[in-house]
Amino acid sequence: MRKIAGFILAIGCLLLVTARPAAALVADNSVNSASIVDGSIMAADIANGAISAAKLAKNSVGSINIKNGAIRRVDIANGAVTSTKIADGTITNADIANGALSAAKITGGAWTSLNDGPGSGLNADLLDGQEASAFAGAKHTHRSMAQIARSKWFDAGAGINIALPGASPYSIAFDGANMWTANNSVANITKIDAVTGATSTVALPPGVPYSGAVVYDGVNIWAATGGATDTVSRIDTATGAATKFNLPPGADSPEAIAFDGTNIWTANTGGGYSVTRINAATGAGFNFSLPPGVWASAIAFDGASIWTAGGSNVAKINIVTGSAVKYTLPGASDARGIAFDGTNMWTANRGSANVTKINVATGAMTNYPLPGGVAWPNAIVFDGTNVWTANGDDNVSKINVATGTGTTYPMPAGATSPGSIAFDGANIWTANSNDNNVTKF
Numbered sequence: 001m002r003k004i005a006g007f008i009l010a011i012g013c014l015l016l017v018t019a020r021p022a023a024a025l026v027a028d029n030s031v032n033s034a035s036i037v038d039g040s041i042m043a044a045d046i047a048n049g050a051i052s053a054a055k056l057a058k059n060s061v062g063s064i065n066i067k068n069g070a071i072r073r074v075d076i077a078n079g080a081v082t083s084t085k086i087a088d089g090t091i092t093n094a095d096i097a098n099g100a101l102s103a104a105k106i107t108g109g110a111w112t113s114l115n116d117g118p119g120s121g122l123n124a125d126l127l128d129g130q131e132a133s134a135f136a137g138a139k140h141t142h143r144s145m146a147q148i149a150r151s152k153w154f155d156a157g158a159g160i161n162i163a164l165p166g167a168s169p170y171s172i173a174f175d176g177a178n179m180w181t182a183n184n185s186v187a188n189i190t191k192i193d194a195v196t197g198a199t200s201t202v203a204l205p206p207g208v209p210y211s212g213a214v215v216y217d218g219v220n221i222w223a224a225t226g227g228a229t230d231t232v233s234r235i236d237t238a239t240g241a242a243t244k245f246n247l248p249p250g251a252d253s254p255e256a257i258a259f260d261g262t263n264i265w266t267a268n269t270g271g272g273y274s275v276t277r278i279n280a281a282t283g284a285g286f287n288f289s290l291p292p293g294v295w296a297s298a299i300a301f302d303g304a305s306i307w308t309a310g311g312s313n314v315a316k317i318n319i320v321t322g323s324a325v326k327y328t329l330p331g332a333s334d335a336r337g338i339a340f341d342g343t344n345m346w347t348a349n350r351g352s353a354n355v356t357k358i359n360v361a362t363g364a365m366t367n368y369p370l371p372g373g374v375a376w377p378n379a380i381v382f383d384g385t386n387v388w389t390a391n392g393d394d395n396v397s398k399i400n401v402a403t404g405t406g407t408t409y410p411m412p413a414g415a416t417s418p419g420s421i422a423f424d425g426a427n428i429w430t431a432n433s434n435d436n437n438v439t440k441f
Helices: 002-019
Strands: 160-163 169-174 178-183 188-193 199-203 213-216 220-225 231-236 242-246 252-259 263-270 274-279 285-289 298-301 305-310 313-318 324-328 335-340 344-349 354-359 365-369 377-382 386-391 395-400 406-410 420-423 428-432 437-440
Touching: 169 420, 169 428, 169 437, 178 213, 178 220, 213 252, 220 252, 263 298, 263 305, 298 335, 298 344, 305 335, 313 335, 335 386, 344 377, 344 386, 354 377, 377 420, 386 420
Parallel strands: 169 213, 252 298, 335 377
Antiparallel strands: 160 437, 169 178, 178 188, 188 199, 213 220, 220 231, 231 242, 252 263, 263 274, 274 285, 298 305, 305 313, 313 324, 335 344, 344 354, 354 365, 377 386, 386 395, 395 406, 420 428, 428 437
């Protein structure tokens, strides 16, 4: 009996030891997942650090083994999860809460152009609701909404004509939403929606029979009228209210008009060539004579000085004192238009079928022939990358400001000899007085 009792006691002790085995008593791989009943081991049964990544066979734990909320952010060490550990397609939009990802959570090189672009499903509007233009880099030319209404840019293709019956549009300008034409045959100016092409007219002040040039000052459209009147008219773009100002004595036949941020300037072709500075608030004017040999066919502002062009010369005019410096255009004649590209002035030279680039700081000049052998450039405008000319032989030319190379595009049927040109931030426009229409490229 004593031997039997001892044997029973030994078996009992062995059962007690094996009932809660120590890790040292369990041989490697002797217990597998099939040996563990669901729910028999709880988090409370596992000491902190008892299970490490090295103790889990690859792919032994799948997403179906982890309950929602079982793993919290505090349970994951910094750097434990990297992009190489996440299979393609395992995280979708529905898995990411609004605001869960911020720029601060994406390291410097983690996001590249390879993650974006066509087919990626991403665009700038998804980032924070702003338009793509809000993310433009420093290499882009930035303008206010009053200068460029839309950020989409197009290359020129087939133009479309918009009829202005009986108007004889002689000049064209942009106000941030609409194009405006100075009409040489009627006592009004025309407002054209730059998107829809819808037109309406605004009457000039009493006693002003027509207009020959227009410019926008940020609030108003100004129209210049020569002939017997020699006036400028200020038209409120919102209300259409129009006010006439007589040019001071000695200013005759204003041919072109420009704005310098404070004052309106006219280039006057009659009675001796001159320019007139007009206070945009009061209408008070003052004349400055041009150097001998400088005509006043065109006028533009470079951010510091007013420039006029005409014949084979240009003049750079101090906006405070009116003092002027004359430059002669080499190999160019009959300059009809002038425009500023941010660094250089450009003239459209009708008589020599070329354009001239003039450095505004040094006066250095370079001529470029019009592309395709076209002729008679009447006007010029800058689009942020290229200058464009409106040419009397029924086409427009685009010229790269860095290289001077370019392309010429024909006017559409029904539009001939464009005399003025403007840019709306997306399209090039010409005014075609012979055909009573404008063309939008």
